[in-house]
Amino acid sequence: MNPMDTLIWLLNFPAAHGYAMVFIAGFSILGLFAMSVRGAAPGGALRAIREREGLLRPEERPRGQVSGRILRIVFRILAFVMLGSLVIGILGLTGVPVTRAYIYDNGRPTTATMDGDWVTFTTAEGVEYTLESNFFSPAVYPDRDAYIPTGEPVVVRYLASHPQAFVIDSSQTPR
Template sequence: MNLLDSLVWLVNFPVTHGYAITFIAAFSVVGCFMLAARSQKVSVALADIREREGLPSASQGRPGLEVLWRIRRIVFGVLGVVMLGSLVLGILATIGVPLTRGYIHANGVPTTGEVDGGWVSFTSNAGVEYTLRNDSFTPSVHPDTRSYVGSGEQVVIRYLPSHPQAYVIDTTQSPQ
C-alpha cells in the first residue's frame, strides 16, 4: 500500500463531500475548541460550593480526574484541528479547486463506469463493483472540472488501485 495514495484517499473524503463537510465542520469546530479550552475550573468552582454548603466533595476517591481532564483537552484539541482542516478542504472543493483530482487522474487505473443520477458505478480490476456518490456540488471530474456528465452515460473512471473509493471521471477519454 502506497502511503501517498492513503493520504490522498483520506483528504479526498472531505473534498468529495465538500458542501456537507463545510456545514458539519463549521459547527463542530467551535464546539471542539470550546471543549478543548474548557479547564477543570468549572468542577473546582462546584467543589467550592459543595464545601461551603457542607456537602461531600464529588472528587473524593477520584485521584485520576486531572489526568482525564488533560486527555479530554488533548482529544478535543486534535479533533478540532482535524475538523478545521476538513472545513478548509470542503470550502476549497466547493469553490472548485481540484485538490486531489490531479493526483488520482495521474496515478489512477482506468476502467469503464456509468453515471446514474448522483451515483457512479464501476468495477475495479479486482472484480469488486463500487457504487459511489458523485456529489453535484463537488463532482469528481478531471481535468475539465466544468464538464457535465449526465445520468445514464458511460464514462471512463480513474481510481487509485489501493483505495478505489478515491476516483475521478476522466473527461479526456470516452469509453468507446
C-alpha cells in the first residue's frame, strides 16, 4: 500500500464533501477549542475553590490532572484536524484541485456511468463502486466545469489501493 495514496485518500474526503465539511468543521471547531482549555475539564472549578479555601489536605495528591491533560490534548488534536478539514473543504468548494490532480496523474482509468450525482464504476479487481460526485464539489478534473451527461459512459480514474478516491476525466468526455 502506497503511503501517498493513503494520504490523498484521507484528504479527498473533506475535498469531495466540501459543503458538508465547511458546516461540520465550522460549528465544531469552537466547541473543540473550548474543551481544550484548562477550565473545561470536569471538576476543575470545584478543585480550584477547595484549594483557595484550604479544604484540600497538603498530603492529598490532586487526582484527575493526568486524565484532564490527556483529554485536553485529544480535543486540541481534534480541533486542528477539523480546522484542516475546514480549509480543505473551502478549497474544494472554490475549485482548487487539492487531491484531484494527484488522482488524475496516478489513477487507473476505467469506464463509468453517471446517474445524477452518482458515479458507478467497476475496478480492475471486479468490485463495483457507486460513489457521489456532488454539485458543490464535483469530482471532475482537469476541467471542473465540464458538462457530464447522465447515463452516458465516462472515464473515471481511481487510486488502485483506495478506489473511493476518484475523478471523472473531463478530457475524455463526449463533447
